[in-house]
Amino acid sequence: EVQLLESGGGLIQPGGSLRLSxxxxxxxxxxxxxxxxxxxxxxxxxxxxxxxxxxxRIYYADSVKGRFTISRDNSKNTLYLQMDNxxxxxxxxxxxxxxYNAQVRSIPLDYWGQxxxxxxxx
Amino acid sequence: xxxxxxxxxxxPVTLGQPASISCRSSQSLIxxxxxxxxxxxxxRPGQPPRPLIYKISNRFSGVPxxxxxxxxxxxxxxxxxxxxxEDVGVYYCVQATEFPxxxxxxxxxxxx
Numbered sequence: 001e002v003q004l005l006e007s008g009g010g011l012i013q014p015g016g017s018l019r020l021s022x023x024x025x026x027x028x029x030x031x032x033x034x035x036x037x038x039x040x041x042x043x044x045x046x047x048x049x050x051x052x053x054x055x056x057r058i059y060y061a062d063s064v065k066g067r068f069t070i071s072r073d074n075s076k077n078t079l080y081l082q083m084d085n086x087x088x089x090x091x092x093x094x095x096x097x098x099x100y101n102a103q104v105r106s107i108p109l110d111y112w113g114q115x116x117x118x119x120x121x122x
Numbered sequence: 123x124x125x126x127x128x129x130x131x132x133x134p135v136t137l138g139q140p141a142s143i144s145c146r147s148s149q150s151l152i153x154x155x156x157x158x159x160x161x162x163x164x165x166r167p168g169q170p171p172r173p174l175i176y177k178i179s180n181r182f183s184g185v186p187x188x189x190x191x192x193x194x195x196x197x198x199x200x201x202x203x204x205x206x207x208e209d210v211g212v213y214y215c216v217q218a219t220e221f222p223x224x225x226x227x228x229x230x231x232x233x234x
Contacts, residue, residue: 035223045163045171045214047223059221095170100218105155108218109163110182112170 002026002111004096009116016086020116022079022096030054030074032106033099036081038092039115046092049081050099063089086120093117124148124217128226134234141202143229145215150195152219159218162191162200165228166211174213175200207233 008020022034035050049070050059058070069082079096093115100108125148135141151158160178163171173182175191178198188203202209210233215226 037223044212044228045216045225047225050221050223061222099223100159102155105157107161107176108159109161109216109223110173110176112173115170 002098004098004111004113006094006096006113006116009094009118011119011121012086013122014087014120016120017082017084018086018118020081020083020094020096020118022081022113024077024079024096024098027098027111029077031103032101033057033108034072034079035097035099035109036070036079037095037097037112038090038118039095040092048094051079053101083118086118088120091118091120123222124151124220124224126215126217126224126226128213128215128229130229131227132230132232134232135202135205136234137207138204141205141209141231143200143213143215143231145193145198145200145226147196147198147217151217152195158194160191160193160198161216161218162189163214163216164209164211165214171214202231205231205233 003025005023033052036048038048051070067085071080095115096113098111127146129144151160162175164174165171174185179191190201192199212228212230214228
């Protein structure tokens with residue numbers, strides 16, 4: 001069974017930093033691209049960042065470029081999102097999402113974690 | 123970036139009646155591998171999104187057959203043949219043909 005378990009969310013002051021983690025299990029993590037998607041409560045979904053299976057290709061939404069850093073440790077089956085210089089606009093639920101495997105032409109975005117809430121407030 | 127536009131944004135429906143949601147992309151979603159990575163998600167309040175449909179018209183395991191997807195190129199449709207009470211919530215289309223992934227604005231389905 002595929003499981004994605006996010007952690008690291010919480011309340012942080014503007015300008016602060018936070019690192020989210022996503023522990024993956026039930027699939028061959030090192031073979032899949034992964035993405036982070038966020039959602040302001042009550043609003044729509046916004047893709048934040050994605051990374052291919054080995055970290056060789058990294059993508060960011062313009063809204064977070066230069067402030068957020070995605071990374072992965074395939075030996076630990078874990079995806080990370082380092083978030084720096086946070087502002088109130090970054091307040092959201094952050095979801096870890098299993099993405100694409102080009103070798104097997106898998107289904108992108110087929111599994112979502114439960115999400116972790118990040119609140120930026122003074 | 124590919125822009126995904128959903129209509130309508132709100133859809134009051136009668137139980138047992140059909141409902142449909144349209145999604146238009148600003149450019150073709152045909153991937154270099156020949157597939158079209160257009161998916162539909164359903165989200166209930168307080169829950170993460172649940173994938174319903176992938177590659178335009180394929181239902182994920184456990185998705186009732188009253189849900190169907192259709193379309194090609196840049197125009198796609200999600201249809202619920204007979205709406206049930208559990209179908210309320212927000213529906214999103216999403217393209218995963220290229221990065222950045224992009225979502226439609228969401229369509230809120232509620233019972234009249």
